[in-house]
Amino acid sequence: MLTSGDRLVAPLGLTSARWHVLGTIGASERPQPVAWLARDMGANRQNVQRIVNDLEKEGLVAFAANPHHRRAQLVVLTERGRNTYDAAMHLQAPWASGLADGLEVSEIETTHHVMKALLCKLEGSEDVGEQA
Template sequence: MEGDAFSAFAITALRLAGHLTAAGDRLAKPAGQTSARWQVLAAARRGDLSVAQIARALGLARQGVQRLADVLADEGLIAYADNPQHQRAKLVRLTAEGAARLGVIEVAQAGWANKLGAAFTSAELDAARTVMARVMEVMEVDEIPGN
């Protein structure tokens, strides 16, 4: 039955998300960061996104991203800038120190991804990514369980 297959897929995806978060935390730790903080730093690199836009892009609650951004700003890793499109929604920008920390993480992540990626073909990873993207698209249209 499709529901059973989807449930098994969802459980596997949740377990994978846990593994990826744990790996991200290990990769980010030498730079004094966590996976969540890393995600906000990476989004801040664009320089043209507000906290709300970052939250939407990451699929996270705006309040949680705001808390992380405020901590990162207090530590001098990001800075808030005026937003010409919205007076109250400041833009989040990466500082030089934030870029340095992000660079440390990204070097470690690249080595990790290359090592792990070698266990799969590009076609396998592309197919998995395609299925996951389709699941997210369907879920965005049908967000209420049972609909």
């Protein structure tokens, strides 16, 4: 999946990891520091910091002052970052639809249930019924 995602967004100058970070920033209700973004992504803070720094150098994100913590700046999408993310999602929609071609809805639902069950087990939760 990551390799396919990398190929899909490479023309935009993105990787799957950069795309994921942009999406997490864009989906946040308000600007967040890197540590919070990493937590939301289930990722290592240092890795997310490195990606955010690269995105900032390319003008896709910017840092803003954090009124609650002087050193933990907030990360915000720039207009260029929003446009790049939107372009990635525009590429993703037909790609994702193509993956589902020939599959029955029941097969997709079963796969979803199995993936949720596995995720619950990996996260240590045994109550799969409520999660699925």
